[in-house]
Amino acid sequence: MASYPSIADDPLRALLDAAVDAIVLIDAQGLVVGFNRSAEQLFGYRAAEVHGCNVSMLMPQPYRGEHDAYIDRYAHTGERRIIGIGREVVAQRKDGSTFPIDLSVGEFSNAGVRGYVGILRDISERKRHEAMLRQNGEELRRIFEYAPTAMTTTDLEGHILRANRACAELLGCRIEELVGKRHSDLVHAEDRPRLLAAYAQLREEGGEFRQEFRYPRRDGTEMQALLYSAAVADDGRQQMIISELVDRSALLAANREAEALRGRLTHAARVGQLGEMVSGIAHEVNQPLTAIANYAHACRRLLQSGDATPADLIAPLEKIATQAERAGQVIRGLRTLARRGETPRQTLQVNQLVREVLPLIEFDARQAGIRLRMQLATGLPPVHCDEVQIQQVVLNLVRNAVEAMNGARSSDVIDIVTSTQEPRFVEIVVMDSGPGIAPEAADRLFEPFYTTKPQGMGLGLSICQSIAIAHGGELSYYVNERAGATFALRLPRLD
8 A cells, every 4th residue: 555644744634634524535546544533423433443444345335346446447547437526425334324425536646646535525414304395395296286276376477387186177177278378368358357457466566365256167157266366475576376266156156045045034034924913904904994984975975965165175185195195104014025035225214114114013012002102313314225124124123022011011112213323323223111031042032043932933033133234234132221122223324
């Protein structure tokens, strides 16, 4: 083995031992002539244990068996395969364990003697990190590809880079047909400008948006979908757009069916209310008709007497007109409440709504010895509502108050009050003097099918509350100063 006296020199030894990376020096035959402290720590050998040994002892098979051939080929051909280039290889410790390293090899000549220097760096941690990144990337790829929700990634101009299986199935096409297309080309032509504007805002400002768009399918059907898109930024610059597509067609159809069912249920409740009040309504109509007949007979007798003047007929004719109007008001209210289907919402005055509906319940109230007292505020702002539905709520609340007070009350008055005490609402309050509602029942008043009445179905107040909420308002209950029940219907004011 050639002699390398310089390796033992203190300056060079100090330089080698100060190096962070492992350094191994070998002669032209591949025998170790230098082994610094970092190499000792890396391989678990002391320098004396490896000095003069073939460097292949630091390699596992098959590198160990091939190493001498590499050196020999280089010595005869000069062909470099690793010298001056560097590569990743596998090394072996004293305990037999292997690990990946970055190996850089250089050639040196000292006093006519040639050799090689290897600089080695353990890259186990880097490899673990790279493997973790690959695993995470693969997991993300699979999550994206097999996610049950339709997803796409697009560039900043809206061109689809990737689309998953759920997206292709939702739109009725293949993934290959989606890639490269602009997402805006997939939506209904009328919705396209809105989506392009949303993408432009993402491109300029980042952030996210959530909007509904219509997507024509290949089979000719149309899908209503919620598109949620967010810009992905790196170092403050937008890089791509990730989108999620949620089919809302089934949900909207279910909502329409639920709304239709609610309408049928509401109508059934109105018809039930009218059925219970039919005798009272008949009496309310019969009274003005009887009065009209009596006044008409009186006018005929006056005319037959031959002594009547036009002035004598004015008073009975005016009374006939008044009674006819009263009967007509009851009939109109009856026909309105019995009407099937939704009526368009209109701008209305709540005072007029109350005045029109109370005649339908006045007879039942009088029979029970109860007075209906209206306290209607002046100058109330209008509301935008379904006249029939709001009258149904008021009728239901007043009927409940009459039933509560029948046989158990501290006074004979039910107050129907309108006001604007709430800053955003017009309020209709029905206040009775009955026994009130037990605390345990009060918490469940608006639950469907919950009732405190022996013959009740438990749908009246539930329907009333749903009507109030559908109008953007609310229906609440509290105990008043007379220990009776108070129900407050609040509707958004239009001013």
